[in-house]
Amino acid sequence: MREIHTEGAAGLRDFYRHFAQTEASGVSPIYAQWAAATADDDDVVELLLQLPAQKRQPNLVFAAARVHGVPVGDWSAARAHLIEHWEAISSTIMQRRTQTNEAGRIAVLNLAFAQIAQQSLRPLALIEVGASAGLGLYPDAWPIRYTREDGEAVRLAPGGPLDKAVELACRVDGVEPPRMLPEVGWRAGIDLNPLDLTDDTDRQWLEALVWPGMEYRLERIAAGAKLIRRDPPRLFAGDLNEKLGEVLQQVPAETTPVVFHSAVLAYLPAEQRQRFVDQVRSAGVSSAGVRWVSNEGLTVLPDIAAQLPDEDPDAEGFVLALDGEPLARTGPHGQYLRALPG
Template structure:
């Protein structure tokens, strides 16, 4: 990707992020206007071109988010070797526990007990979904669970809260770069991925990490196609095998997605996922129409190809299919 392409990518990100983080929108525009920085970014592997990755790396290396474009330029000039090394070694593994408030809609009515495998598990915070408290507001009011980490979701008209938290008796994660909730550097990276000003998200992350540390999840290093079959073979008899994923499939190509779906089907597992409209397998047959009209923040919850709901990317709201 050329430096011009990098500039255009950061301008697009600035438009998308403006409603959620005016600061990140400002920083992205500053990057787009900085020819030397765009050139430096373009020299990195393509997966390192993501704006999220750069801004998280700056936070990780320097200890905080830049206050302005000028501040960003100064930090990248002084610390570029460390920042670029972090971008090469780290990934945008935002492990948002609140996505469980949407994933629960795909799990609550499955016959139990459940054996859950999460691909792209990061630090495994979504594997702890039976250990949280869920507070649903809006069109339907409900509180489920008694865990110390509260998750919230506003239900849009027509949506009804899940009836129960499933019984999960076995769980494991799979990730190409597993993070460890007991490792301070990994935790610092997870905190760096939270956008500036999102204090509620940061507090929720810290709370979810404390929950996970009481029983650190098993996260194997591996590929969602090559290594998933062996992990599913470990699922205990008498359980319903479930494969979870959230904001993962946009990072792999279409062929890999098809192979992943085949692996899940051949294993007889239930697949529950939250993905962007562009990446959702449930909308794969509509490429160029609905799936191409991706709205920032709008994701699709599906189970085995059937769309269950639309939701915000971090599960803060959920709407039924007809909305």
């Protein structure tokens, strides 16, 4: 996801067109159709402009619409339902946030986690900012299959309840896949509004955030709920910049602290993003030795983008980086790892 720019009708239309053509195209034909049609629909654009700028993202709007019964199909039927029930839909948009909790991203994050584990030779203490329900805090629990272009596969299989239940699939192109799953000694998440998978309303919202055409992700939510019930993570409610220092102080001494995030910082204003980066970098050079794993759109972190001048800022996917150094291009839901040019 690129930076969110939805100010004014022109910016909003452009944002929805980009979502249709780059993010949803080839992944969710329904959402690609809805977003493209929204961009050209004066009445719907007018409704969206009534929302605060940070509440106009397609995935947030469409998820709220589905919670209120908008049919997943042709835009004409969806549009009529959206307009008719706009008051209820907009209320949900204002109450909720985009909190996609895709376990598939673990497959790409593990490229960095495995490297840290090999370097530190200690269990990792994971702190995810923008953790949602916390499904991304279990890289030691999900089976992962990395498949090269020639068809050769590397499968990492942990022990535990998910070994035979759900496998994360990730294509690798020009990247050597990890050969190990990290040992995790402590896990915690920070979120403005952590979701509770034992709560029906929260679970319904998390499921509504799954795009049409990607229903396999629903099975991951169900499987992840088993992990959370067995070994609940520590979830802290609050602003990531306000809570990070407090959570870092609780990391066990015998572990390596790792702060990570995926598709989160795009939702913050630029000054808040920089404040977060400054905090993490300061902790990294301190005696705590905090490691930083980011998985964000290219334009979200300017210092990382500056190291990749030949990369297309509008291209689909994220950039995975370790301590501010780019490692690979990644699929937005963990579908692939791709080597960077050069």
